[in-house]
Amino acid sequence: MESRDDGRREFTLRAVLAILGGATVSISGCRDGVPTSAAVGTPTPNPVPPAPTPTPIADKAGEFLANHGHTAVITAAVFVTGGAVRLNIRGTANHPHTLELTAEEMAAIAANLRVGKESTEEKGHTHYVTFN
Numbered sequence: 313m314e315s316r317d318d319g320r321r322e323f324t325l326r327a328v329l330a331i332l333g334g335a336t337v338s339i340s341g342c343r344d345g346v347p348t349s350a351a352v353g354t355p356t357p358n359p360v361p362p363a364p365t366p367t368p369i370a371d372k373a374g375e376f377l378a379n380h381g382h383t384a385v386i387t388a389a390v391f392v393t394g395g396a397v398r399l400n401i402r403g404t405a406n407h408p409h410t411l412e413l414t415a416e417e418m419a420a421i422a423a424n425l426r427v428g429k430e431s432t433e434e435k436g437h438t439h440y441v442t443f444n
Contacts, residue, residue: 372421374401374411374441381405382431384441386413391422407435 369391374384383403390397395415402408409431417427421443428442 369422372443374443377440379439382409382439384411384443386418386421386443391418394418401431401439401441409434409439411441 369388371388372386372391374386376382376384381404382401384399384401386397386399395418397413397418399411399413400408401411411429411431413421413427413429417429421427424444426442426444428440431439431441
């Protein structure tokens with residue numbers, strides 16, 4: 313035997329299902345000149361987000377230990393071209409040194425990671441140069 317509460321629950325459940333079974337919700341509008349509309353259950357197209365603005369790369373100057381006029385600067389243009397680099401770090405010193413950086417080291421420096429490297433030997437000494 314069915315109680316009155318069970319009958320009411322069954323009636324309410326069937327009524328809700330009947331009402332929701334025929335319901336359609338429509339949303340329409342205009343965004344940036346592109347109309348959008350959808351019924352419940354139909355995906356709407358996602359707008360394409362704008363491309364991120366790249367962070368500008370600046371020149372990077374190296375720091376020396378026991379320096380006597382040498383300079384090591386990687387220009388922004390060198391970062392843009394990518395790849396390995398051989399820098400002449402003579403600066404105002406009376407002799408040259410060369411600093412060779414791999415493509416991976418260049419990418420790390422561009423990403424503001426700390427990279428240290430020893431220069432070539434000239435006049436009986438080398439220099440250790442650190443970027444970032």
